[in-house]
Amino acid sequence: MAQWTSAVGAAQLARLLNSQQERPAGPGTRRPPAYRALADGIRLLVLEGRVPVAARLPAERELALSLSVSRTTVAAAYEALRAEGFLESRRGAGSWTAVPAGNPLPARGLEPLPPEALGSMIDLGCAALPAPEPWLTRAVQGALEELPPYAHTHGDYPAGLPALRSMLAERYTARGIPTMPEQIMVTTGAMGAMDAICHLFAGRGERIAVESPSYANILQLMREAGARLVPVAMAEGLAGWDMDRWRQVLRDAAPRLAYVVADFHNPTGALADEHQRRGLVDAARSAGTVLVVDETMSELHLDESLDMPRPVCGFDPAGSTVITVGSASKAFWAGMRIGWVRAAPDVIRSLVAARAYADLGTPVLEQLAVNWLLSAGGWEQAVEIRRGQARENRDALVAAVRRELPGWDFSVPKGGLTLWVRTGGLSGSRLAEVGERVGVRVPSGPRFGVDGAFEGYVRLPFTVGGAVAEEAAVRLAAAARLVETGANGGNEASRMFVA
């Protein structure tokens, strides 16, 4: 069986290669031979995640034609990539991209540190803000007042409290997506929702198409469920979803699930437009793939002038293709651990049944608190506070990073909680390692990739502002200097991921 999970065509690869900025040759250095430049270009595309790992490359002859070079040049480039572990080939199956064993850090999720363990460390590891008080306190007080009737029951509500299911259904209906309470299940955060969905749909060996990059902990959850991840490269900057790529991957790999964060994607911050939303739903429907849309970041639109596009489930009124996941974690507070799923009633019934062997239900008090906020109008005010914090933090962080690290490159998103930063050729893994020693905790790019891509990136969240954001950038710049000069150990190859 072939080892590839997607394919990149000759014209597409030529376009990607031609869009790469030429790196200036240092004084006294000679231009590399054509095959070496081609091999380096492909290697960089793989490490930056613009060509996914396990993507079949075009045949030598086709690529030679598209690039107007000789077939010998392409053959030599492929040979060099094979020798370096960036390409694998099998007679009859073609050649597909790979990342050499041990390069760089193995992909894994993010591990939040307990606040007490941080000391003087600035924590940029976690994209979550403190509670928007006084609304947490008010919501818990409101919940306590509503608790007595529930105290007389056994308290297990595997589908969620009826009152909260109705409230969440009404909110979708108000957004133009008619929804019944039977279409809602309350979960323990969006993570709990994804865990239940993976459990039901994507057992061992099933394929799941994912954006590349994507949210680290959901990627890890899927890996641990035994799923095979099929990465679909996000377009540069905030352009997001390249519909040709999505159509091709869904058609070729026919994955069981596809997982997307269409609203302020984590980590890039991209927002899918209506065309991309419709395209994703159509492509998933044609491939027989269930499209899981994570709306965790939806309410965090930070620019006043922004008109939010229709929710993705609005393009699938019958609910046969799209499952939506929501959460109170980013809009309100992650400590609540309240999330939900919107799906067809039969899917909800199966998810609820499966839950009996997992967490059995979500705490009643927290559900009452979120329901109190949603029904008493506190939710909108709390989210407004949250948007204000995130906006201020984003602007402070952007200014500080531009000042301290002018060689780092990023696009400023219109919402969400994250800045996806290209580190000017420095290894993100080394920056993360050295950052811990100079007092700033930052996750490296490969955590958001499949199989070691994105070595040249870090993710910075909008969780600190003012003087702390400035100090964070100063510490990151100190870490960058140490990585650049190699003063903190590491060899040339591990400092700079581009040759």
Ligand SMILES: Cc1ncc(COP(=O)(O)O)c(C=O)c1O
């Ligand atoms: C896109 C996305 N989905 C899910 C989660 C986790 O959400 P929850 O805290 O509701 O489990 C996060 C947290 O950062 C996220 O960014």
